[in-house]
Each structure stands twice: as structure tokens, then as C-alpha cells.
Amino acid sequence: MTEPAHSAEPRSRVERYDPTAVEPAWQARWAEARLYDTDLSDTSKPRHYLLTMYPYPSGDLHIGHWYIVTPTDAIARFRRMHGLNVFFPIGFDAFGLPAENAAIKNGGHPFPWTMQNIEKMRRQFRTMGATFSWDHEVVTADPAFYRWNQWLFLRFLEHGLAYRKKSPVDWCPNDGTLAREQVEGVDRHCWRCGALVEKRDLEQWYLRTTAFADELLDFTGLDWPEPIRTQQTNWIGRSEGAEIDFTTAPSGHHQEHETLRVFTTRPDTLFGATFMVLAPEHPLVAALTAPERRAEVDAYIEQARRRTEIDRMSTDRDKTGVAIGAEAVNPVNGEHIPIFIADYVLSGYGTGAIMAVPAHDDRDFAYARQFGLPIRRVVATPGTDADSPVEDAYIAHAADEQLVNSGRFDGLSADEGGRRIVAALAESGAAQPKVTYRLRDWLISRQRYWGTPFPIIYCPTDGIVPVPDEDLPVRLPETVDYKGSGSNPLDHDEAFLHVECPRCGGPARRETDTMDTFIDSSWYWFRYLSPAKDDGPVDRALVDAWTPVDQYTGGAEHAVMHLMYSRFWTKAMRECGLIGEGEPFRRLFNQGQILGADGERMSKSRGNVQDPDELVQRYGADAVRLFLMFMGPWDQGGPWSPTGIGGVSRFLNRIWTVALDAHGREPGDPASGVLAAGETEAAARDALRAAAHRTLRDVTADYEAFHFNTMVAKLMELSNTLFRYRGTPVAGGPEWDETLRLLLLMLAPAAPHITEELWSRRQVAAGRPWTSIHLESWPAVDEAATTESTREVPVQINGKLRDRIVVAADADQDTIQGAALAAPRIVAWLDGRVPDKVIVAGGGRLINVVLRDG
């Protein structure tokens, strides 16, 4: 370490700050001193589990990773300074599509590709100076981790939370199942081979997320951002309504009185049902279709299967559909209505069939218009002609609206009428109240190699047989032959495929699907607590002590999938008696996303990835960390631009200068080293100390609220204040010294290296042994130092600023009002007129003089 250069020579220069030398040296020293090891069994301090979403090992740590991680690290350091025992682990979400794509393309294996990427990212992570508990790292592609996915899956199976069902996937004849992003163009072709994508029905595994639908709607005790809670609530989409059984009318081509069950949220509009629509996939379509309609119906079904769900749900495109040549009978009045199939009805929601009430539903209205079907009003406000033509679907719920055209239910309110209609039909079993959810069970089967194998064996005699716990893990084979195709190589891996049935010992076949990677991220934070544990997935005592996670940080793009699956999985583990609590994350913060310079998501394929390494080389990790925090609000993100990093770099250099060269003067500034005209030395000392403590008060609040951008701005102001006093008699005095000390402590969580270096030099200068600034306590605000004797009050006339007055800090409202009305410029504006009103706002913070026709 160099000695601090405290020179009395006015034009002295200290050596320039060189982050490339300082930062790695401190990183090594911290690691050596094991400064950030967390003792999970330490109960002497309050525990704080700080979690940030673990990265996918794409191979390069880009600036987006820094944006997620380095402010979170600042939180970790800030909390440690408050005496908390902070656990801040990291790991890698190592299964997934990109590794597989690389292997297919280059003829390799996903495993080494992934592990090399992880190795590189670990090195890059270390340059951040982050305080990770590396000895708790989890890599999900390690059998030591995914073994427990298998084990947990088997527990869920035992508890009825996992089941098997046939469902369609996007299928390419050459490359097998495709992800949504692998289907391109309006004609929906395969990204790799260009073949047209079709749907294929496969038996697949599901997890019963809907079992917890109501519990997932309950956010009690969770401090989560409201937009996320709203998105999850809407995603679950609870709707109350009724199931109503229509029957089919007699016809020559099918059996009469087949039951057609519909779900509706508006049973009150049952008399307004003028047609029925089935999803094209509805199981009765084939049986009900009239022979002369069959060709057209089959063609429509084929066409619907090629559309995406988003496309199908779009309400602004023209409605399509075909009549199937059959009729349904309305149970409430025996009316016969035609049956259609249309792709705006989805098979996965409700019963896959709707009664269409065009007068009171937008989509039904559009369909009726398109196909010239009758529209009958059944709800109206009093005074509306019940039979006037309906120009627009009328949906709004007015308090006084009543049923019309509804037989004996006419005149009832919509709510009451709906209840009575359901009750009346319920007597004959033709209706019952029903709650449905938009939420679907979680399809976890993937027709891919690079994931957790299902611990399932199919035996010709015993059927579906779980792999016994003692045979876990079912390992992925270490050699793999993709044959240049995207389809799952496990399907033709003879050694993997053939297995003895654990029950009968006969020849059997392994499940070749693997698990969705969202499974890994649904419980990885539990595993961080005991990553090496080999007799169970979690250490119950540690889980009880450390979870729910106190603070989770990560992107809002995970609002409904990862963040919902994690809540489900935690509840499912609780249901199996493995843990005690049902919520994973007590407090959540969603930071924004850093986009490429082009405003698009950063990705290797777009070529817009920003590598932080060269910025770190040039400006240092502290400058990069600070710049990312300073750019804007953390929850906002935005397109990447390095413009402005010079500003924070300059800020750090100024701190370096004031800290090491208090008495130096700037030759470029003629006023340097001189107090402002009229400022006494005593006043300057007070002003400096007041600035320091006000900054401390505000910066503390900013850290608490994760308002890092304003936190940095306030520290810049304080360093500017110090710079202004540099070289004056105030510099180097006790107030100066206190201010500098506070500045370093406040900056330490955000810029850990430079503050440690300067802290260390102060200790050397004072002849004390080294102790890390990162083991210091957060300083306390001296409230007395922050008070002022006078303050400025803006005076407005009709809301426009016209003057400012200075009053004593403790002046009462009457005094302030009097002073405001006596201010020369206000007197001139009033020009003898008497104000209509004078508003003293915010306890005397502002005066507004109201002058009508002024």
C-alpha cells in the first residue's frame, strides 16, 4: 500500500486512481480473509436471505447480469452494515434449449458446453466484487441436484399432484417438438428445417397447479409489487358462473339428447343464447357433424389446429367458424339453436363449449354479425325498449338493469335472475354453480435430452412404474448422438431406453421425456442452503430457519411463470410434509431489463450483447457498478448506452482526490481554496457537516427503497461540496474528516473497492491496523446537525410562481402568510386588489394567493 499523500504543497498531486491494480488486490484479500462467508448456524444476528435470480449459463456474463446482480450486492453489503447475517448465494440454471441447440449445431454434447460457460461466468462474476457465498453454489445440470427433482416428482405423484394426460405439441417431422420461439412466420414453419409445423397429441406429464388456484390468489403477508400480484391474479383468472347442460336436438345422423355442457359467467343471459359454439377440438364434434357438413368442418378443424392461441384469442380479427349441421336445446325454454365450431372457443378453458349471447358478449356479438345470426337483448335498464335493435354488445353492469325477454324471470335484477335461473335448472340437474380458472395445470414434459429425466418406467405388465428412490438419480447418458436433428436423442438411445421393470423384472422402457427447466428454478433456493446434502432434497432445520427468502430480486418478465411455479412448488412441498411454509419469497423486487443498444432484448443471435469486461478494464468494476445504479430507476431498465459512464468515473476520481489531497488546489479555478465571499469559516464548517448528515439521512432512505440512482446523485452532490471546500481552512478539519468518513461509508455498498482502499489508507495514516470498511456499522444521522435556522417559501399567484420569501424555520402560518403578502413583488402583482383566498400549503411550505379575474 502506498502512503497517503498529505502534502501541504498547494499544487501537489496524488497518484491517479488505478482501479485495475486496486480492485483485483482487494478481491483477493477479501476472499483470503473469508470476509463474506455466511455461517448459516449463527443465531447471534438476525438472518437475512437475499436471493437474486440465478443466470442461465449462456457463456458470457453480459451487462444485464451486472444490472441484476451488482445492486443486489449493494443491498447485501448495506444489510451487513446493519448487523444482519446475510446469505447471498449464486448458482446456474444449467438445463435448457441453448445448450442443446449448440450441441446440435456443432455436433457436441450440452454438458461440456454448459460447464465451460459456467467456468467462464464464474471468473467474470468475481470481477464484480460481489459478496456471493460461493461455497453454496448450485448447478442444476449436476445429478446431485436433478436427482432431487426426480425424488420430489415422485412425492408429488404419490400425493396426486402429478398426472399424465394427452395434449398437443407443435411438431416438426424432422426436428420433433418445437418451442414457440422455434416456430416462425405466419405459415408456421420450423426454424431449423423450414418444414410446416403440425400439432401432435402426446401423452405428457402435468403438475396440478390448479389444486392451489385459490391459495395462489392469496398474497397475505407478501410484500410484492402490485403489478406482479395483479398479473398473477389475472393469470389465474378465477371466474364464478355456472355450468349449464344443453341437449342435442333429434336429427337423422346422431343420437338425440346428447348432453352439451357449457360454462358461462352470465347465467342471467341464458334466454339470450341464440346459438352455441364448440371448440374445434371438442370431443362431440365428430359425432354431431351432419354428413353434408363433414368436409367443411374437417377443413376448419385442420385450419384451427395450425393457429396459435394468441392468434385465436385475438378479438380484432374477423371471426371464423362453421356450422356443423346440428342443433342444441336450451334447457330453460326448449328453444332449438344452431351449433357452430369456431376457434375463438378454446378447448382448455371451461368445458370447451359456450352458449353464445351476442347481445351481451363482444366476441359472440362479432360472430353473430359476421354470420347473420339473431341478437336478442335480455338485460336492459328500465325504459329501454326490450326489442330495440342491439347496436353493440351491452356488457356494463348497471345497478338498476333487469332481465327482459326472459319469461318468468323478467323484471329481476341480473344478479338475482342469474341465481334463480341456475337454481331452477339445478332441480332437474341441468345446471350448477361453478368456479373456473383460466390457470391451467403445468405441462412439464419436454421431448428433449437436456433436462431432468423422469424417474418413470413403462412396463407392458405393470404399466407406469416409478423408479424406486434408491435407484435415483436416473442419469442422463453421457454420450449423445443428435444426428443433426432437434428431435430427442434419448428416443433412440438403446442403452438408456431398455430397462428391467422394478416390479416384475421383465423388459420395460424408460420415459424419454425430460422435465421443464422451470422445475429447477422452482426450488433451487432451498437447495442453496444445503447443496451437498445427499439424503434428501432439503435440510429441514435450515429451511425453517432461513426461508421464506427475505428479499428476491429479478426481472418482471418472470411475473407469471417462474414466480407462480415457485409458489406452487413450495405449496406442493409443504403438502408432502417436506417443509413448513407455503410461500417462497416474502419480499420481491423486479428490476427492469437492460436491452441492447438497438432497443431489443440482448441475445447472442441478435449480436447486441454488451460485454462488461472491456468497461471494467477501462473504468473499473466500481465505476461500472455505480453507473448501472446511476442510469435510472432500477425497476426501469432500458436500452444500453455507455454514454455517461465517464461521469461516474470522474466522480470516483474526485473522491480519490478529496480523500487523499484535502489541501490541494485546482490551478484551473481562480476561486479554488478560498471560501465564498461572505462565508465565514465557522459557517462553512457547519454547512459541511449539515450537508453530510442530510445526505446520510436521504441516502439511507434511498438504499432502503432501492432508489440507487438518486442515492448516487446525492453522494455526487456531497463530493461536490467537499471539492468546493478543498484547499480552504475548512479542509482537513474535524467536520471535513467526518464528512469524508460518512461519504466513504455511504458509498461502500455500491463501490466496495475504492472505498476499501481509501478506508485502508486512512487507517494507515492514523497508525491503526487494517480492518475492512465492509465490517463497519452503518453510521447514525445527527438530526441536530441537519436543522436549518431559516427556509425559503415560494409564493404563487393563481398557481404561478411569482416570488420567494425567506422565513424563520419555526415561523407559524400567519407569519408566513403575512410575509408573503408583504413581499414587494407580490404587492406589485396585486396592485391594490384584495386576494380572494390565500392557501398556505403543506404546513407553510408554499403560499398560493388566489385572485379571481386577476
Next chain:
RNA sequence: GCCGAAGUGGCGGAAUGGCAGACGCGACGGUCUCAAACACCGUUGAGUGCAAGCUCGUGUGGGUUCGAAUCCCACCUUCGGUACCA
């Protein structure tokens, strides 16, 4: 389409019912230097005025209020998610 979010100087942003533009970038002017770079100091929303100042100004249009970037209604644009990217 549906769900969620965001629109403020040349740029990133601050202010979430009370002084619009903190802090920083860029630009311009200056100091230092033999010079350049670095560094430092100052100016910088638009219009108008010799000036004090005045007028306008927070995506668009309307509304509430003594007072609106902030609250309400309608719309426009951009971003995230939309169940096999993670």
C-alpha cells in the same frame, strides 16, 4: 387481442398533489499547459426582452383542484408476458 408497465430538455433521468428539469452526459465559453490530453470553473428547456422579467412547456385530447408531470376519462406510441426462451 388479452394482462402488466412506461412516455418529462439534444441524451439518461429528478420531482408521485405544491418552486418542472436535481444529479450526470453532451454542447458551448473559460482556466491550467509550450501544446495536446487530463483536470478544474462557468453557461446550457423553448420563445421574447437592454434588463428586471414575461409567455409557453412533462405523448395527444378532455376533466377534477386554489394548484396537476403527479389524480380521473378517452386515445396514441413503446416495452414485458401470453403457458416448450430463460
